[in-house]
Amino acid sequence: MTKRQAPEERSWPPHGFPKAGPDLSDVPEVVVLRLPLYVRALAQLLHAGVNVISSQELGEMLQMTAAQIRKDLSYFGRFGKQGRGYNVQFLLQQLRSILGLERQWNVALIGVGRLGRSIIGYPGFAPEGFRIVAAFDSDPRQIGQVVGGVMVRPVSELEQAIAAQDISIAIVAVPASQAQQVLDLLVRAGVRAVLNYAPVAPQAPNGVKVRTLDPVLAMQTMTYYLYRSLTVHKEDTRKA
Amino acid sequence: MTKRQAPEERSWPPHGFPKAGPDLSDVPEVVVLRLPLYVRALAQLLHAGVNVISSQELGEMLQMTAAQIRKDLSYFGRFGKQGRGYNVQFLLQQLRSILGLERQWNVALIGVGRLGRSIIGYPGFAPEGFRIVAAFDSDPRQIGQVVGGVMVRPVSELEQAIAAQDISIAIVAVPASQAQQVLDLLVRAGVRAVLNYAPVAPQAPNGVKVRTLDPVLAMQTMTYYLYRSLTVHKEDTRKA
DNA sequence: AGCTGTGAAGTATTTCACAGCT
DNA sequence: AGCTGTGAAATACTTCACAGCT
Numbered sequence A, B: 001m002t003k004r005q006a007p008e009e010r011s012w013p014p015h016g017f018p019k020a021g022p023d024l025s026d027v028p029e030v031v032v033l034r035l036p037l038y039v040r041a042l043a044q045l046l047h048a049g050v051n052v053i054s055s056q057e058l059g060e061m062l063q064m065t066a067a068q069i070r071k072d073l074s075y076f077g078r079f080g081k082q083g084r085g086y087n088v089q090f091l092l093q094q095l096r097s098i099l100g101l102e103r104q105w106n107v108a109l110i111g112v113g114r115l116g117r118s119i120i121g122y123p124g125f126a127p128e129g130f131r132i133v134a135a136f137d138s139d140p141r142q143i144g145q146v147v148g149g150v151m152v153r154p155v156s157e158l159e160q161a162i163a164a165q166d167i168s169i170a171i172v173a174v175p176a177s178q179a180q181q182v183l184d185l186l187v188r189a190g191v192r193a194v195l196n197y198a199p200v201a202p203q204a205p206n207g208v209k210v211r212t213l214d215p216v217l218a219m220q221t222m223t224y225y226l227y228r229s230l231t232v233h234k235e236d237t238r239k240a
Numbered sequence C: 001a002g003c004t005g006t007g008a009a010g011t012a013t014t015t016c017a018c019a020g021c022t
Numbered sequence D: 001a002g003c004t005g006t007g008a009a010a011t012a013c014t015t016c017a018c019a020g021c022t
Helices: A029-047 A055-062 A066-074 A088-099 A114-120 A155-164 A176-188 A215-230 B029-047 B055-062 B066-074 B088-098 B114-120 B155-164 B176-189 B215-230
Strands: A085-087 A105-110 A130-137 A150-154 A167-172 A193-196 A209-212 B085-087 B105-110 B130-137 B150-154 B167-172 B193-196 B209-212
Touching: A029 A055, A029 A066, A029 A088, A029 B215, A055 A066, A055 A085, A085 A088, A088 B215, A105 A114, A105 A155, A105 A176, A105 B215, A114 A130, A114 B114, A130 A155, A130 A167, A150 A155, A155 A167, A155 A176, A167 A176, A167 B215, A176 A193, A193 B215, A209 B215, A215 B029, A215 B105, A215 B167, A215 B193, A215 B209, B029 B055, B029 B066, B029 B088, B055 B066, B055 B085, B085 B088, B105 B114, B105 B155, B105 B176, B114 B130, B130 B155, B130 B167, B150 B155, B155 B167, B155 B176, B167 B176, B176 B193
Parallel strands: A105 A130, A105 A167, A130 A150, A167 A193, A193 A209, B105 B130, B105 B167, B130 B150, B167 B193, B193 B209
Antiparallel strands: none
């Protein structure tokens, strides 16, 4: 049973917003979007020396209901012990395994301008197993430069490099005007997961996941609420 | 009628995941999360010289159903003309007004390390009306430096500056370990919208919107699907 | 003829609430 | 006594489908 797509973001999402492609299993996508939150919280708990945690306590940490956590986990197995709770280390390991986080993922970066350079310098990816192993740009002045330990290559070499270097994820950091064509190229090259920093809603075929991170969009969803609370709002938005 | 919170953020959004605080109106939060997508698409259309668009066409652009767009818009008013569609310029202006995008918003940045500097240098905020007018750091070596035209001040001055400079939004770009305490400080100072770049799920009181942008989280939601499609998956995840 | 705006129907997601294990 | 796992109930969200305007 495939499911219908919702738009966005969630980027905050909700991130991946809009999204494309049917689910590959019967696990609701919202559930998958939450799993990394559990992983992050459990890693913290493990680090803090906590051995066992209940869905109640985890829910307080993450500001969600205990029932939701239990239900989410139940899509994948039975990881808890009744009367006790969840073993932090065990649950963490299980979730990491479910999410495919126990391996390294090779990543290509397209666009090494200001934004791309800051992404390649971001220290958060490597410890989580995401290794940027190739960088591309269409600007001839960038080609041949070494950025973050990776030599920048022309986009024309992209397809070949994706295959040769076993790259399954791409990060798009090109101007909005080029994002769609870069995405098309990536899809043709066989990439099926794209983290998009360009402020566009790119079209991707089924089976290709795109998550767009757009800080401006995130801001704009907050101003709505700021604005409301400034002037106490009475419905009167319709035109005359 | 206030509503229940879903997690994120989505950021991932989509986006702010998990989020806090009840809705200030009866408009579903998912709808608010989509409005900026409409704004972005309409701005593109306007730029391209399109005068009128149907929900059908807009839906194709954004990969969503025409009905959803019409329903979303109907929460705020009647902006279209039967038989014709929506006037692009008019609808854009209406949505910008609803989202509070017709004014400038003063923004404070907390944390001017590598990430913070890249945020302050991001050229996407200013054209959308978000102006970073103050920057703070707890590192004495950063104090007094001028970054992106703004002088870095000690965090101790934050509360005073928020009030004095009419700042309603903050961007948190401090290490994860400090994010919660910075957020608490911001809330005490009266900030009610926070764009959080730290990889944590911070707790915020009702009425304070937090959107977390976490590229690692976004990546981790995609590996799930990559992983599934590598080995054709038969349900067998439960422990022995 | 074409398209909006919207109740009603259909899905999806969340929460309840409790049997059953420790 | 405490907590999980899960059907069933409740709620939220999306899509249908059509009256009504242009």
